[in-house]
Structures are given as C-alpha cells and as structure tokens.
Amino acid sequence: MSQPVVIIGGGIVGLSAAHELLRRGRQVVLLERGDAAHDSCSLGNAGMIVPSHFVPLAAPGMVAMGLRWMLDGESPFWIRPRLDLKLASWGLKFWKASTHKHVDRCAPVLRDLNLRSRELYLRHRAELPQSFDFADVGLLMLCQTQAALEHEIAFAAKSTEMGVPAEVLTVEELRRRDPGIDYAVKGGVLMKRDAHFDPRKLVQLLTQDILNRGGKIIWNAEVTGWRSEGRRLVAAVSTQGEFSGSEFVLAAGAWSPDAAGQLGLRMPMQAGKGYSMRVTQPVQLSKFCSILTEARVAVTPMGSSLLVGGTMEIAGNDMTVNPARVRGIVKSFCRYYPAFKEKDFEALPVWAGLRPCPPDGMPYLGRTAAKDNLVVATGHSMMGLSLGPVTGEIVAQIICQEPLSVKLDNVHPDRYA
Template identity: 35%
Template sequence: MGKKTIIIGGGIVGLSCAYYLSELGYEVTVIDKSEMDGGASYVNAGYLTPSHIIPLASPGMMAKGIKWMFKSASPFYMQPRLDMDFLKWAWYFSRSSTSSHVEKAIPLIKDINLLSMDLYGDMHASGNLGNFQLEKKGLLMLYKTTKEGNHEKEVALRAKDEGLEVRELTKDQLNTLQPNLSDEIDGAVHYLCDAHTSPNEIMQNLKRYLSENGVDFKLREEAIDFTFQNKKISKVITNKGSYEADDVIIAAGSWSQNLAKKLRLKINLQAGKGYRINVKRPTDVILPAILMEAKVAVTPMKEFTRFAGTMELSGINHKIKTNRVRAIAHAAGSYYNGLEISETEISAAKCGLRPVSPDGLPYIGKTSKFDNLTIATGHAMMGWSLGPATGKLISEIISDSKLSMDISGFHPERKF
C-alpha cells in the first residue's frame, strides 16, 4: 500500500479526494463525525455549472445582505450576531466584492468547473459508480423583471466571451422547451454548457465503490485535535482514538475553520445554510432552472423534482427556518402553473451547510506551516459542481504530479 492519507470530511469533496488518491495506490482513511447520509452534499441542486462564473462576492452583494438582514425569509440572509469570526468574514467579503475581483475570478471559476464536468463524465463512462444520472440539458435562468433579465444578459455575454455555450430565449422558444410556465415570466437565458445529476445517487455509489476498493471509513467519529511537530502532522486525534498519517487533508466543509484553529491556521469561513424540498410526484418540470427573483433552483432528478435555495449565514446549526422553506415553495408555485407544494412536502424539507470563503473562491492547496497538510474547502454554492476537480487537484498536489490547472488563485493563505 501507499502512504497513509487521512481525509477529514466525507462530503463530495472529501470522497472525490479519496477516489483519486486510492486510484494512485494511497492508503486512505476518511473520518466523518456523521453517518455520512446528509448535509450539503445530499441536499444541493445537483448542478454542474460552468455558467456560474460570477463569485458570490461581487458588487452589490453586501448591500443586499444588509438590506435583507432583518428579513429572515430573504434569499441571502445574514443573521446579525456579535461573533468575531463572522464580523471578520463580513469585512473581508465586503472588501472582495469588487469588479476587479470578479474579473480575476471568472476564468478561475470557469476552468475548474469545466475540469470538474469532464471528470464527472469520466466517472460516468468508467462505470465505477454505476449508470448514475448525468444529463446535459443546460440550465434555464427564468426572469420576470427587466432588471433581472438585463443582469443575466450581461452575464451571458461574458460567458460567451469565455467560450461557453449560451443563448437568449424568446417567450415562444422558452414555452416550447419548458411548457406550463407562468405568464409573468418575461424570458430566459439558457446555458447549454451546464448539466445536472442526482446527488444522493452519486454519493451512495461513491461510498460503495470506495469501500469496495479499500478506503476505510470512520463514521460517527469526530476529529478534535492533531499531534504535530515542526512542519509535520503525525497523528489525527478523534473522540474515539488517534490515527497516524503521512498526509492529512482537511475537507470538512463548514467545520474546517475550527479544525484549522487547532493547527494555529487561519482559514476564514462561514457556514451558508441551504434548504431543499423534494416533490415525489409529477411536476411537468423538464429542464433545470433558476427562478431568478427568488434565487430558487429547480432540478428534475431521478423519481422526484428538487426545489432548493437560500444562502443563510447564521452560524453552524441545522435549525430549519420554516419561513425560508415556505419562501422556496411559494416561488415554485409562482413560476410554474398549477404547481403547489404541500404542507407534508414542506415539513419534510432538509438543510445543509456550505462553507463560504470571503471572496467566493475555494481553498485548495498546502499551507506554509505544514508540509503534509492540504486544504480542500470553501466552495460555497459550487461544492457539488467542483467536487471531482478538487479531488483530482488534491491528488496531484500530494503526489507531486503536474497540476490539471493553475490553482494559485485558490491558495489557502491568500489575502483579502
């Protein structure tokens, strides 16, 4: 067997790291505090989104956050709280929300998304994870107002400049592609470059494949500390024992910041809560779509339709705010004729926490303090889309192989 590698975190990023490292012959152990059957990797919209070239930290977002701060059902909600980590994050987020930052981020986001989409395709073609859902029908951006329409058309032009396939749709073209839409919808932009999946299916198949191929899973076990000396981590300590490691990967999502503190590292993150509703009956939804004014994602998955959304910065907790779930349900009914989400479906809603960096870009790479530590977190709303690319890049970093792309913009110690 190869070197002992400990991965802390069993979401799509952690499992993707395990997938590519195990292929290289590394002895991989994944430690996760949960049963690995819920969270952001299971409740997301399942999108693979080269089209999402604009980072969360962009001009006007901080103003929206402040405006919506006291509207707990708003799409982007920052819960007011006197927490130093949150206040630092908010300050860095504000500083990052500039046009120059967006321009630097666009090619990085595009390149890593395209890499990840290719890798999902490779996984699908290999048959290792079964014949999972991977459909390239594109993504509709549905808008009701001229303001949102003009904004998305500007993004579409920028996406075309980056070589992405996108087109504007007339109402007639839209209604042909996706019948039964509300008359209030003014138009749409169709990003043909995008694809979609069913996350639960892939996660279950990935766990099975990795287990069958020698990856050791430590479930319901929480990493709480480390043994280290000079620039090397020797052991990962959990609430149940300790594990020797040649390499350590922190891919613990929203919990990564607290783990980094144990190593005297500063990884600035906030947990961004998202919600999902599954509707397990016919909905007439044919194409994945984002309901722009409501910031709700709609995905036709295997055997059900998923409605997902919101970015709630309220700390690490899994409290479900029913008014936020109802806002998603209301949006669905206002964009699709005759669609009414029931109280039973609303009450079955789940949430997940996405790790959000201040500039909206992931942390991928080594730190200067430890030779055998690699960070893989901070993907915000693109975690599902970027999982395989991150795993592949981490495997290349650890094995000292040629990188699939330039990752200097994702450095864990970058300044904000």
C-alpha cells in the same frame, strides 16, 4: 508498507479526494464523524454542475442587495444579527473583496475548475456501475422581470465570450424546448455547459467505489486534534483513536476552520445555510434544472422527482429550519411554475445544509504553511458539488507531485493568514 493519506470529511470533496488518490494507487483512510447514513451538505443540495457560475459570491452589488434582502423575512438572504467578531471580520472581508478586479481575477479560475469538473463527472457517468441521473442538458436562468432578463442577456454574451456558451430563449422557444411545462416568465437564458444529477445517488456510488478500490472509511470518527512532530503531522486524533498518515487532507466543509484553528491556520469562514424539499410526484417535470433569478431559488429534476431549494442564512453552524425562509422558497417557486401550489409542499420534510463560505467566495485549496504534509480542500460555498471532482483531482495531483490540471489563483489556504 507506506503510510496512507488520511482524509478528514466524507462530503463530496473528501470522497472525491479519496477516489482520485486511490486511482493513483495511494492508500487512503477517510475519517467521517457521521455514521454510514449520515447527512452532509453534499446530499440534499440542488445537484447542479455550473461552469456558468464563474462570478464569485463576493462581487460588486452583492452587499447592497444583501442589505435590502435583510429587511424581508422571506427573502433568499439573511444574516442573524449577533455580536461576533469573526462574523464582523468576515463581513468586512466580503465587502472588501466585492470588486470588479476580484471578479476579473477569479472568473477564469472558477470557469476552468468547473469545466474540468464537468469532464470528470462525464467520466463518472461512464465508469460508475449505476446511473446517478446525470443530465447534460444545460441550466435555465429564468427571469420574471425585464430588468433581470436584460441583466442575464448581457451576462450570456460575456459568458459566451469566456468560452461558456449561453443562449437567450424567448418564452415561446422555452415552451418549444420543454413541452408541457407552464413557465410564468418573461424569458430566460440556457447555460449550455451546465448539467445536473442526483447528489444522493452520486455520493452513495462514490462511497462504494472507494471501498471497492480498497480505501478505508472510518465512520463515527470525529477528528478532535492532531499529533505533530516538528513541521509534520503524524496523526489525526479522533473519537475512534489515532490515525497515522504520510499526508493529511482537511475536507470538513463548514467545520474545517475548527480543525484548522488547532494548527494555527486561520481560514475565515461562515456557514451559509440553505434548504431544500423534494417533490416525489410533481405535477410537471421539466427536463432542465433552473435558477429563478430574482428569487435565487434552484429547481432540479432528479429522476422522477423535483428538488426545490435555496436561501443563504448566515447564522452560525446552527441547523434549525426557519419556516419563513422555507415559505419564501415555496412561494417564489409557485410564481415561476404556476402548475404547482403551495399546498404541494405542506407535508414535505425540509432538508438543511451548511455551505462552507469564505469571505471572498473562493475555495481554500492547496498546501499551507501551517504543516508541511497538510492539504486543505474546502470553502466551495455555493458550488462545492460542481467543484468536488476537480478539487479531488488537484488534491491528488499535489500529493502525488503531478502537474495541476487547472492553473490556480486566489485559492491559497493561507491568503488570510
């Protein structure tokens, strides 16, 4: 009997890879260091599918904006100051990548990956046995200042030109489309190809789907090393023993560089911590998900509840919650949605997740020179949920030697080697 594909990591990327390989008749063993009820970045995020987000995180103006935000304790961005060579090198690479040329090269790739992923989410909606509250209604970019609105209007034109249609909405039009919701904004842009859903429900359904298709998931199996023969990996060494395979997929999110480093694969990455809170009985429930552009806060209706999240803290793989940043998210949200009060959030648990962030804002996806039978699938930063299904598809296409559904550029895992 042929050996299975061994996947490391049970977040959206690992699960999507398992799903796609099983669809193609391959055997799969997924190793997840958490238990069946474990948390991951793929659970408490804002649940947005974002073809409109084709500009990578490393873009002109980001470094200057980041430095300004560093001075404000409640702002959406913060780097914990520390003497760390890896952090300094990551920052330098980010700064070098933040050019128009980089954006022009990466934008079509991110667009196409996101659009293909959207199709795969539509397939999930049709095939999975239960709803995951998928709503194909678009995403609102909401603006409180004229400057932000003008910026979004200009971006809407570019987005439409690139095949991702966007519509500018006045406040009156916004209220007509979403009756009963108080918006304290100057206007907004509707990104019509974007969508949203409840990631907790989707992850649960995908996990069950993998088991139903005969895939194996080994919980509490933290991969701590590898066994190799020459240029090939033979087994992943884990806290539950060794798992042999014909192919291996590294999809361990923000922790991927630890496992990759043992193979000599250099993949610069910082964890970008974010927070979210779920209001279970919101006073108002918009039908749209939204991004509050000046505040960088994400708001998503999920069934009858409302998720509010944001912040990017570069502070290592530390999960501690910073109350000032959480306060910043809540204050901003209440400014844009004035029917809500800060006290609505007082007793709510705060979820934290670590986004896997390469310095150039592009995923690490594909085979590597480190080992012949290893595929890397990580580093999706702010859009790992959106890009999960297409990443899984590409992993399966690489392993099964099929043509790729999206033309890839600037995602090679060895680009910093």
